[in-house]
Amino acid sequence: GAVVSQHPSWVICKSGTSVKIECRSLDFQATTMFWYRQFPKQSLMLMATSNEGSKATYEQGVEKDKFLINHASLTLSTLTVTSAHPEDSSFYICSARDLRTWDGYTFGSGTRLTVV
Amino acid sequence: KQEVTQIPAALSVPEGENLVLNCSFTDSAIYNLQWFRQDPGKGLTSLLLIQSSQREQTSGRLNASLDKSSGRSTLYIAASQPGDSATYLCAEGNEKLTFGTGTRLTIIP
Numbered sequence: 001g002a003v004v005s006q007h008p009s010w011v012i013c014k015s016g017t018s019v020k021i022e023c024r025s026l027d028f029q030a031t032t033m034f035w036y037r038q039f040p041k042q043s044l045m046l047m048a049t050s051n052e053g054s055k056a057t058y059e060q061g062v063e064k065d066k067f068l069i070n071h072a073s074l075t076l077s078t079l080t081v082t083s084a085h086p087e088d089s090s091f092y093i094c095s096a097r098d099l100r101t102w103d104g105y106t107f108g109s110g111t112r113l114t115v116v
Numbered sequence: 117k118q119e120v121t122q123i124p125a126a127l128s129v130p131e132g133e134n135l136v137l138n139c140s141f142t143d144s145a146i147y148n149l150q151w152f153r154q155d156p157g158k159g160l161t162s163l164l165l166i167q168s169s170q171r172e173q174t175s176g177r178l179n180a181s182l183d184k185s186s187g188r189s190t191l192y193i194a195a196s197q198p199g200d201s202a203t204y205l206c207a208e209g210n211e212k213l214t215f216g217t218g219t220r221l222t223i224i225p
Binding site: 006032034042043044045046049091093095097103104105106107108109110112 | 158212
């Protein structure tokens with residue numbers, strides 16, 4: 001089945017620094033990818049839709065200048081958390097769908113971000 | 117706006133028993149209903165996808181049903197095993213998924 005690779009799986013950074021998270025579709029092309037955030041013991045909340053070759057679409061309440069998304073190729077989307085603060089500490093997960101099949105969405109393994 | 121609810125939040129079941137997990141949604145005009153499992157600190161593994169025109173899907177010991185008129189989906193797990201212990205999430209949507217809060221399942225050996 002479709003595989004989505006996410007890297008890194010965990011990262012610790014200092015307040016004020018930026019962190020980049022990569023999401024790759026390994027065996028299929030994805031014109032659209034999705035970024036979710038999950039706080040402890042809560043469900044996943046959609047942050048933004050990443051569109052290949054165009055600007056990302058952000059959900060209400062998500063700061064686009066803080067969470068920069070770049071989808072430069074059909075297999076790679078990146079999420080950069082800029083000027084990170086402790087409240088940005090969370091679990092970030094990306095997903096994509098292989099349009100050749102009807103298997104639903106495939107998710108990456110997630111990135112645990114801790115800002116200290 | 118679609119809202120997805122999963123009750124109970126946690127469930128413990130002795131090994132070998134059959135069990136049902138529940139998922140409710142407020143808007144019956146759904147696209148797809150997908151069930152996932154999430155192990156602690158890990159990403160999501162897709163279990164079953166039910167398209168809006170379907171009523172159920174089966175994979176091994178898992179069976180998911182969909183009743184749009186009542187706004188409910190259930191995930192049936194037969195002959196539960198300790199390895200089934202995880203958090204189970206349901207999600208509705210075509211592109212943007214709306215997730216339930218999950219049911220944390222523990223299978224007691």
